[in-house]
Amino acid sequence: MQMLNQKLQKNKKKLIIRKSHILLFGSFLVFIGAVVLSYNHLLKLKDELFSDMLISMSDDKKTIDVPIANNVSDNTVYEEKNINYGKYLGVLTIPKIGLKRGFYNINSRYNNIEYNVTLVLGSTMPDQGGNLILMAHSGDAYISYFAYLYRLKIGDLAYITYNGKDYKYRLVNTYDVPKNGKVAINRNYDKTTLTLITCTKDDSTKQSIYILELV
Amino acid sequence: MNLSIVEKITEIFKYIGSSFLSVSLFILCLLLFLISVINISKKNKYANYIIIVIYLAIFISIIIASPSYFVYSIDWLLKSIMKYIYFPSTGAYYMINLFSIIIIIYSLRSKKISKAKKVFNFVICNILFYLFLAFVVLVTYNKLDIRILDSLYKNNQVLSIVQVSNLLLLLWIIITLFYKLFIFLKNKYDKKNENY
Numbered sequence: 001m002q003m004l005n006q007k008l009q010k011n012k013k014k015l016i017i018r019k020s021h022i023l024l025f026g027s028f029l030v031f032i033g034a035v036v037l038s039y040n041h042l043l044k045l046k047d048e049l050f051s052d053m054l055i056s057m058s059d060d061k062k063t064i065d066v067p068i069a070n071n072v073s074d075n076t077v078y079e080e081k082n083i084n085y086g087k088y089l090g091v092l093t094i095p096k097i098g099l100k101r102g103f104y105n106i107n108s109r110y111n112n113i114e115y116n117v118t119l120v121l122g123s124t125m126p127d128q129g130g131n132l133i134l135m136a137h138s139g140d141a142y143i144s145y146f147a148y149l150y151r152l153k154i155g156d157l158a159y160i161t162y163n164g165k166d167y168k169y170r171l172v173n174t175y176d177v178p179k180n181g182k183v184a185i186n187r188n189y190d191k192t193t194l195t196l197i198t199c200t201k202d203d204s205t206k207q208s209i210y211i212l213e214l215v
Numbered sequence: 216m217n218l219s220i221v222e223k224i225t226e227i228f229k230y231i232g233s234s235f236l237s238v239s240l241f242i243l244c245l246l247l248f249l250i251s252v253i254n255i256s257k258k259n260k261y262a263n264y265i266i267i268v269i270y271l272a273i274f275i276s277i278i279i280a281s282p283s284y285f286v287y288s289i290d291w292l293l294k295s296i297m298k299y300i301y302f303p304s305t306g307a308y309y310m311i312n313l314f315s316i317i318i319i320i321y322s323l324r325s326k327k328i329s330k331a332k333k334v335f336n337f338v339i340c341n342i343l344f345y346l347f348l349a350f351v352v353l354v355t356y357n358k359l360d361i362r363i364l365d366s367l368y369k370n371n372q373v374l375s376i377v378q379v380s381n382l383l384l385l386l387w388i389i390i391t392l393f394y395k396l397f398i399f400l401k402n403k404y405d406k407k408n409e410n411y
Binding site: 024049 | 290293294297298301302389393396397400401403404405
């Protein structure tokens with residue numbers, strides 16, 4: 001009987017919820033709550049970190065000599081971020097397809113088709129006449145900035161903002177070329193033009209060229 | 216940019232005497248310091264509370280005045296932790312393993328740590344140690360240059376080992392912190408009650 005009483009007392013002692021247990025559990029709940037509440041923010045920070053690291057690891061890929069744009073797909077829906085356009089050399093805007101993206105200087109390490117709309121070697125800026133050539137991937141990935149170029153029709157407008165000035169262009173011609181690393185640009189050499197290059201929609205063997213003339 | 220320590224201190228003193236605000240801030244900090252020191256022997260409970268309230272009030276007012284700076288600082292801290300987990304340097308990884316060996320030795324020798332915590336330490340540290348050995352073997356066999364981080368990040372197996380190790384270490388730190396908190400709470404509240 002005495003043994004049984006002792007056992008019962010021991011069990012009672014075990015079942016006592018002490019103040020320290022409550023406080024510890026409370027602290028744990030606060031910690032979990034903080035993690036759950038900041039989960040989306042943490043994911044955003046993680047995306048930023050990965051993006052920064054990809055860019056910083058691309059030091060050896062300064063320019064693209066051969067323009068190859070592909071259909072890129074990663075089935076991810078990305079949130080639009082607040083972009084500081086001041087950091088770019090220029091900004092391409094195509095209102096019809098809701099595109100507004102900056103591009104970097106030709107020598108910038110960020111001027112890489114894997115991260116941005118890319119300025120192609122041999123381009124001239126709008127204030128110098130000639131032809132400004134930009135390219136980007138198609139598809140449905142974050143970097144598929146030219147995914148909806150195929151929706152453009154002759155006469156549609158695009159704008160380049162460069163050195164604080166807006167240049168208005170009108171689409172005059174579109175055509176496809178084989179994807180072999182070389183692109184023939186058929187344009188009027190008397191006019192200042194903008195050439196956009198991307199992969200042809202639903203055809204992985206071709207690239208689409210969009211010729212726009214300064215208005 | 217590359218100033219000597221004397222030049223740096225001179226710059227700070229120049230700032231202290233440069234304006235009414237900087238002199239006021241200096242006097243405020245000096246007063247707080249003096250009150251704290253004097254109160255060590257006086258042991259006035261209210262003085263302690265007042266000092267704490269003043270420090271917190273100053274800190275909170277800085278947060279309110281420039282919330283973006285506060286958010287930026289928190290983001291920087293979180294990003295640094297994430298960077299350490301996802302894109303670790305091999306030097307830091309080496310140090311982690313040195314640290315895990317120290318933990319094993321401490322756990323073996325210590326009489327203060329509970330048995331459960333010792334087992335937990337052994338489990339985590341031995342997994343870390345195994346992963347470190349696997350890392351060394353993979354780096355040697357694949358002839359990777361561990362000083363070039365690109366070669367590390369582009370090898371999925373090596374990267375997974377390092378990232379999982381860092382995640383385990385983070386888990387160990389969190390659990391250890393909660394364990395320490397538990398010990399602290401137990402000593403503070405439960406022992407008092409047991410005396411009654």
